[in-house]
Every structure is written in C-alpha cells, then in structure tokens.
Amino acid sequence: MKKFIVSASVIALLVGVLSLAGDAFSQTGKDKEGDAGTPNIPHKVGLIDMAHIFKHYKKFETLREDLKVEIGASEEKAKGMQNEILELQKALKDAKEGSPEYTKYEKLAVTKSADFENFRRQMSRQFLKAESQVYLQVYNEVSKMVETYAKAKDYTLIIRFNRDELDTENPQALLQGMNRQVVYYRENEDITRPVLNALNKRLGNSDSPASSAKPPRSASDSEKGPSRK
Numbered sequence: 001m002k003k004f005i006v007s008a009s010v011i012a013l014l015v016g017v018l019s020l021a022g023d024a025f026s027q028t029g030k031d032k033e034g035d036a037g038t039p040n041i042p043h044k045v046g047l048i049d050m051a052h053i054f055k056h057y058k059k060f061e062t063l064r065e066d067l068k069v070e071i072g073a074s075e076e077k078a079k080g081m082q083n084e085i086l087e088l089q090k091a092l093k094d095a096k097e098g099s100p101e102y103t104k105y106e107k108l109a110v111t112k113s114a115d116f117e118n119f120r121r122q123m124s125r126q127f128l129k130a131e132s133q134v135y136l137q138v139y140n141e142v143s144k145m146v147e148t149y150a151k152a153k154d155y156t157l158i159i160r161f162n163r164d165e166l167d168t169e170n171p172q173a174l175l176q177g178m179n180r181q182v183v184y185y186r187e188n189e190d191i192t193r194p195v196l197n198a199l200n201k202r203l204g205n206s207d208s209p210a211s212s213a214k215p216p217r218s219a220s221d222s223e224k225g226p227s228r229k
Contacts, residue, residue, distance in 0.1 A: 046155040046191045047182065049163040053142050053192060058200050060138045067130055074123045081116045088112060145195050155191070163192060 054060050088109040095102040150158055161182045167173040 041154070041156070043156045044154055045189065046150060046153075046158045047161045047163075047185055047189050048146060048158055048195060049190075049192045050139075050142065050160050052163060053196050053199070054135075054138060056196055056200075057138060057142070058203050059141070060134070063134045063138070064131075067127065067134060070130070071123075071127055074127070078116070078120060078123070081112065081119060085109060085112045085116060142195070142199065145199055146191070149191060149195050149198065153191075158191065161185075163190060 088105055092102065092105040092109055095105055146158055149155075159182070162180070166177040
C-alpha cells in the first residue's frame with residue numbers, strides 16, 4: 001500500500017511537470033510568432049517553369065546573342081592563328097632539314113602552336129565564365145520578379161516544375177517524364193505566364209511567345225534547368 005501511494009505521487013508529479021512544460025512551449029511559440037510579426041495564414045503554392053522563362057525571356061536571348069558575337073570574333077582570331085601555323089608547317093616542309101631556315105621555321109611553328117593552345121584555353125575559360133554570369137544575371141532577375149508576384153498574390157511557396165507535356169516519341173524522355181513529382185495542378189497555380197509577361201513588359205516586349213500558350217494539366221519539376229535550350 002505504501003509503494004502504491006509513492007508511485008501515485010510520482011505519477012502526479014510527472015503529469016504536473018509535463019503540463020507546465022507544455023504550457024511553456026505553447027507560450028514560447030506564441031511569443032516567437034508575435035515577435036516575428038508573421039500572421040498564421042494558410043499556404044498558397046505556385047508553380048513556375050524556369051526553363052520556359054529562360055527560353056522566352058527577351059533579355060536572356062539578347063545577352064546570349066551578344067555573347068555569340070564575341071565568340072565569333074574570337075573564332076576568327078583563332079582561325080587566323082591556325083592559318084599562320086599551317087603556313088609555317090608548309091614552309092618547314094619545303095625547307096631543307098638542318099638548315100638555318102628550317103630551324104627558324106621549326107621554332108616559329110612550335111611557338112605559334114603554343115600561343116594558339118593558350119589562346120584557345122583562355123577563350124574557353126573566359127566565355128564559360130561570361131555565359132555563367134549571363135545565366136546568373138537572368139536567374140536573379142527572374143527570382144526577384146517571382147518574389148514580387150508571389151507577395152502581390154499572397155503565395156507562400158513557389159516550386160519549380162516543367163509544364164511541358166510528356167514526350168511519347170522519345171522512350172528515355174518519356175520515362176523521365178513519368179518520374180514527375182508534380183502530376184496534377186490547377187491552371188491558376190502555374191505563374192510562369194504572368195511572370196514571363198511581366199519580365200518582357202519591363203523591357204517593352206509585352207507580346208511574349210508564352211502569352212497565348214495554355215499550360216497542360218500535367219507537369220514536372222524534374223529540374224530541367226535553365227540550360228534547356
């Protein structure tokens with residue numbers, strides 16, 4: 001009987017402690033919410049096809065075209081360097097081996113070849129960096145526009161997805177498409193079109209290729225990133 005009384009007292013004590021802890025936790029949560037000033041509103045989820053945005057955003061197209069012009073100029077210079085090497089190789093072939101003229105052409109050919117390889121590597125690194133900066137610039141602009149639109153329309157979460165229909169002609173693409181995480185969505189949850197139109201309108205190009213395209217009922221967020229062209 002004494003043991004029973006002791007056990008009952010211990011249980012009562014534990015219940016009291018847990019009750020106090022629960023109240024403290026509840027109060028702490030309320031305090032944190034009050035301090036943050038964030039209202040407890042329901043989630044509103046939106047979807048956006050970033051690859052589609054990149055493909056049809058006029059500024060991205062312009063920046064890439066500018067980069068192509070720079071690449072073209074570098075390719076012309078590279079062709080000129082290659083032609084010089086070919087001329088030296090031809091002169092080396094016509095010269096008598098071991099002669100001063102042969103030695104001269106041989107040294108020049110080696111030097112020009114090394115210069116060409118260095119130029120090619122340097123240009124490759126330079127344009128890769130420039131291209132990545134173009135993607136970063138556009139990504140930041142798109143992300144900012146998404147944030148602006150989401151706040152205006154009270155979205156609490158925006159998820160990337162692929163709004164394209166399943167590719168039934170390509171078996172590999174079909175299998176990848178069927179691995180989609182987003183398999184159904186309502187049309188008003190796809191914010192790709194209004195965000196793209198807002199971006200192009202800011203550039204004075206409100207008539208975007210996507211403005212009349214109705215999104216499909218199936219979608220994917222299988223991370224086909226901006227690199228999709």
